[in-house]
Amino acid sequence: MTWSKRNRQLHRALSIIFTSTVVIAFIGxxxxxxxxxxxxxxxxxxxxxxxxxxxxxxFVQPYRKGRNNRQTVVHQH
Ligand code: HEM
Incomplete structure (x- = not known):
C-alpha cells in the first residue's frame, strides 16, 4: 500500500473521529x-x-514533482 493511499484512509478515519467528538461536545x-x-x-x-x-x-501531492507520483487515471470507454 502506498503512503498517499494510507494517508487518505487515515484522513477519512480521522474525519469520522473528529465528527464524533463534535457531536459529543454538543450533547455535553x-x-x-x-x-x-x-x-x-x-x-x-x-x-x-x-x-x-x-x-x-x-493537498501538496499534485505539486510534488519528480517523486514518481501516479496521476489519477480517468477511466475511458
Ligand atoms: C483541517 C484541514 C483540512 C485540510 C487541509 C483538508 C484537506 C483535504 C484534501 C486536500 C483532501 C483531498 C481532496 C481530493 O481528493 O482532491 C481531503 C479529503 C477529505 N477530507 Fe479533508 N481536510 C481538512 C479537514 C477535514 C475535516 C474537518 C473533515 C471532516 C470532518 C475532512 C474530511 C475529508 C474527507 C472525508 C475526504 C475524502 C477522503 C477520501 O478520499 O477518502 N477533512 N481533505
Missing part, C-alpha cells in the same frame, strides 16, 4: 456538562490538528 453542552467539564469543548482539537496534517499532505 446540551446536558449542561460543559459547565464543569470545559475540556469537552477541546475534544475535537487533536483530531482536527491531525486532519490538517494529513489534509495538507494530500
Amino acid at each position: 453542552a446540551a446536558l449542561g456538562l460543559t459547565e464543569t467539564a470545559m475540556w469537552l469543548f477541546y475534544l475535537p482539537l487533536p483530531p482536527l490538528f491531525l486532519l490538517m496534517g494529513t489534509g495538507l499532505y494530500m
